[in-house]
Amino acid sequence: MARIGLVVLAAGRARRFGGGHKLLAALRGTPLLWHALDAACAAPARPLVIVVGHRQHAIRATLARFRRARRGAPPWRVVYNPHHATGMASSLQAGLAALPASCAGAVVLLGDMPDVRAATIARLCAAYAPGAAAVVPLSAGRRGNPVLLGRPLFAAVAGLRGDEGARRLLARAAEVRTVEVPRGGFADVDTRSDWRRARAQARRR
Template sequence: MIPAERVVLILLAAGRSERFGARDKLTEDFLGKPLAFHVVTALEAVPFRERIVVQNGTMMDFAARGYRVIHNERPEIGMSNSVKLGVASARAGGAEAVLIALADMPRVTATHVYRLLDGADGPDAVVASSDGTKPCPPALFGAGRFDALLGLEGDEGARAMIAGGKHVVAAAHELLDIDRPEDLERLRALA
C-alpha cells in the first residue's frame, strides 16, 4: 500500500475532444454541475500529497478546487504529453507515486481510488482499474515507473504499462469515459 499522502493526483483535462464535437465536454452539465467536477468532487476528501490538472483550452477553474494547473500547449502530440507534464512535476515535488485520472470519467469513486492505493506494493507498482474485461484509468504508478512514463509517445498514454500491471475491478458504470455525445446521453440515462 502507498498512502495517499505520498501520491500526487494527476487529472488529465487537455484532450482535444475531437469525437465530442465543437463543445467543451468537460463543461457539459451532468446532474447540475460540469462533467469534469464530478471526479474532482469524488476525490476531494482523499488526502493526496498534491493535486495537479493538466489542461488546455477548457474554461474550468480547477485552481479554485485546489489543483495546481499545468497547461499543455501541445495537446496534438497526444495524451503522452499531458502524462509527461504531470509526472515531471510530481517527480520534482518528491512524489512516491502518481495516480492518473481522467476528467471525463465522472463516476470514479474515492473508494475505488483507495483500492488502487491498497494494491500498490512499492516503487515499481502499476495498478490500474478494470471493468473485468479491459484495464483503464484511473491508474497508479510508483516512482520506479516515472522514467517509463516520461518516455511515452503519442496518444496511447500508458496503455501497455497498464495492461501488464495489477488490475482492480470496478463496476463498468463507475469507469465510464465520456468521449462522444452519445456517451453523455447514456450516462444521463443511468442517472
C-alpha cells in the first residue's frame, strides 16, 4: 500500500465563530479539536502533521493535554504557519510541505469536524492508487471531508491563495476516486449556532 500522510489543519482564525477559539470550545466534555485528533490517531495514515497558527500557544497547550490524556497516542509533528491569517491555502501548503517525499499522498483533515471517523480515513487510504489525483468520501450522493490529495496535486496546491481549499483543484482533476462512507461525519463547526447544534445532538445521544 502506498504511504499516505495525514495533515490536520488547526491554524485558522475562526472569524465566523464570533469570539473565543472554536477549536478549544467544549463539546462532549473535551475541546472540539480533540474529536478530530482522536480520529487522526486511530487512522492508519502516517506521518501525522498538525498545522497551527492563530493562538498557536493555546493550541499547542491543548495538544499537550491531549497527549497526556490519550496515553499511547502516536507521534506527530507540529508545524507553525506564519501566514495563517491569509487563509486556509497557506496552512494546506505548510502541512503538505512538512511531509516526506516518500508520501504518495496526504489525507487533509479539518480540525473542526467533531464526527469524523477513523474508518473514513482508512477507506480513503485503501482506495488510493499511485498516480491518482485524489480520493474523496461520498455519502448520500454528497462529497465531503476529509479528502486524500495525491502527490500529483501537491504542486497545484502551491498555487492556491487566500481562504481557498482544494475544491477547485478537485473539480478539474482528471482522476478523482470516490468511496462510499456511512451517513454523517461530514459536519464541521463554523459558527456558534453549529456548536450549539452539535452540543444539543450530543445530549440526545
